[in-house]
Amino acid sequence: MINIQTCIVIGAGISGLLVASKLQANEVKVQVIDKGRLPGGRMATKLMGEAVFDHGAQFVTTRERVFREMVEEWMSQGVVKPWYRGPLGNMRYVGIDGMRAIPALLAGNLNVALSEKAVKLHFEDGKWTVTCLPHGETETKEYTADFLVFSTPVPQTMDLLATANVELDYDEEEELKRIQYRRCISVLAQLNGPAGLPNPGAMDLNHPVLRWIGDNSVKGVSSREGSVTINSSSRFADAHWDTDPDTRAKMLLAAAKPFLKSDVVEFVSHRWGYSEPTRLYKERQPFRKTYLLDENLRLAMCGDGFGGPRIEAAAMSGLALADELTSPI
Ligand SMILES: Cc1cc2nc3c(=O)[nH]c(=O)nc-3n(C[C@H](O)[C@H](O)[C@H](O)COP(=O)(O)OP(=O)(O)OC[C@H]3O[C@@H](n4cnc5c(N)ncnc54)[C@H](O)[C@@H]3O)c2cc1C
CATH class of the missing domain: 3.50.50.60 (FAD/NAD(P)-binding domain)
Known part of the structure; x- marks a missing residue:
């Protein structure tokens, strides 16, 4: 030691x-x-009025026994809940009050500046x-x-x-x-009605511009209807990293429009310079x-x-x- x-x-x-x-x-x-x-890094949750958005990681999966037990413990503490099974059958879990709830729980016992x-x-x-x-x-x-x-x-x-x-x-x-890491641009958009995404309220996309669209209301994180997180592909992020923030957010919203049943009333965007290691x-x-x-x-x-x-x-x-x-x- x-x-x-x-x-x-x-x-x-x-x-x-x-x-x-x-x-x-x-x-x-x-x-x-x-x-x-706030603690959490890429496990981030943002408020926009009454709406709540996960804008970094969207869910957590468990493959290792040690980590599964940890997630089960967080579930028993009322911090985490199952959301849905991904394409490989693995359960995708989420923080009940958003993904940041998990690091917030861990940080509670620590001295964090x-x-x-x-x-x-x-x-x-x-x-x-x-x-x-x-x-x-x-x-x-x-x-x-x-x-x-x-x-x-x-x-x-x-x-x-x-x-x-x-x-x-x-x-x-x-x-x-x-x-090295991939980059990602996220847009958090509040709609004027339901997003209308198919069950379970999220789409993993293989799209030139979009990587993910998720409805935080259906996920159970936001009490307001139509609170949507849109994450870009790394190709889009690389191409538009330095594009004016309003313009690049509107480009992402335009790409997402065909998937959404209601109109955007408010949005913010965020750049993740280190989204995932390649x-x-x-x-x-x-x-x-x-x-x-x-x-x-x-x-x-x-x-x-x-x-x-x-x-x-x-x-x-x-x-x-x-x-x-x-x-x-
Ligand atoms: C948009 C997006 C979507 C994702 N989706 C998923 C998903 O659905 N499921 C999944 O499992 N994973 C997902 N990930 C990946 C996952 O979030 C990360 O792999 C994981 O959270 C990394 O944790 P970490 O502790 O390694 O780093 P981080 O969470 O990045 O923590 C590093 C911390 O260091 C701090 N820091 C950096 N520099 C300094 C400094 N100089 N001084 C002080 N502090 C500093 C940062 O503020 C940060 O809080 C996603 C990531 C992004 C960005």
């Missing part, structure tokens, strides 16, 4: 929250830092100092710990590491630089680890770039890392 008394976890997405929870349960003093206003962006790192005498810039402020804050975990998308981790006075092993660094850490190596651990530099990395492009895989990456950090051998 690596001796860890105090740990900073950068990122309060599912992977970071699970590492933090498990370390804290093993007597480590943990500080989680996230630049977002929100709206604080980690901007600089320093490693000296076995201790990490993370300098953060709180949102809307000019004065920075510092946190110090004897171990550091990154649960941020890998390109963001690499940008942060470039500010530190340390160098990773050359091969590790080259491997990490190869991990290549994973050491993807081609047999028996690869789903996290990175550098004991000399007293740092580790986890998340979907290590586990795979789904909530469960990101969660399992965080859990595997925590197991290694707390295992007695």
Whole structure:
């Protein structure tokens, strides 16, 4: 077991929250830092008046026993419910109050600093100092710990590491630089009536512009009728990343119109720069680890770039890392 008394976890997405929870349960003093206003990262839920929209991940699936048990526990706590079975027969579960309810539950037991962006790192005498810039402020804050975990998308981790006075092993660094992510543009649209999407109120699309249309009302997340999430294809996101936000949202709405039975009265859009990894850490190596651990530099990395492009895989990456950090051998 690596001796860890105090740990900073950068990122309060599912992977970071699970590492933090498990370390804290093993007597480590943990500080989680996230630049977002709320915990959850890509498990995000947004309100527009009375309407509620999941605008990042839309559902969670379970393949591994450990994670299935975790989801069952969340169901028994009234946080998660089954939605419908996907094409391969796997149940798709959702947060009862939206997907963010899951990270909100996990964060409730942790020390999480929100709206604080980690901007600089320093490693000296076995201790990490993370300098953060709180949102809307000019004065920075510092946190110090004897171990550091990154649960941020890998390109963001690499940008942060470039500010530190340390160098990773050359091969590790080259491997990490190869991990890239797809982009996605989401539009949250409130309609003036029912969306009229076929049962179960969502469509996984193989369409040049659209990847997903889901009705948050039928899903049971929004009490208002016709609250629709529209996620673009990565091809559309790449082509229109820098298009004016109103124009690109209207292009997505035009593509979605044939699928919707009511008209749009209000919408907002959001760009996801790191929606899902297209290549994973050491993807081609047999028996690869789903996290990175550098004991000399007293740092580790986890998340979907290590586990795979789904909530469960990101969660399992965080859990595997925590197991290694707390295992007695
Ligand atoms: C539009 C969309 C749809 C998706 N649909 C699904 C789906 O239906 N089902 C599914 O299983 N998966 C889906 N995914 C993928 C899933 O959401 C992710 O794989 C998973 O949530 C990743 O979790 P994570 O902990 O690895 O990272 P994240 O959730 O990205 O957490 C990383 C955190 O790091 C924080 N951060 C980054 N930089 C800094 C910094 N410098 N300082 C402080 N904090 C920082 C971020 O704010 C973020 O909260 C979808 C993703 C997107 C974007």
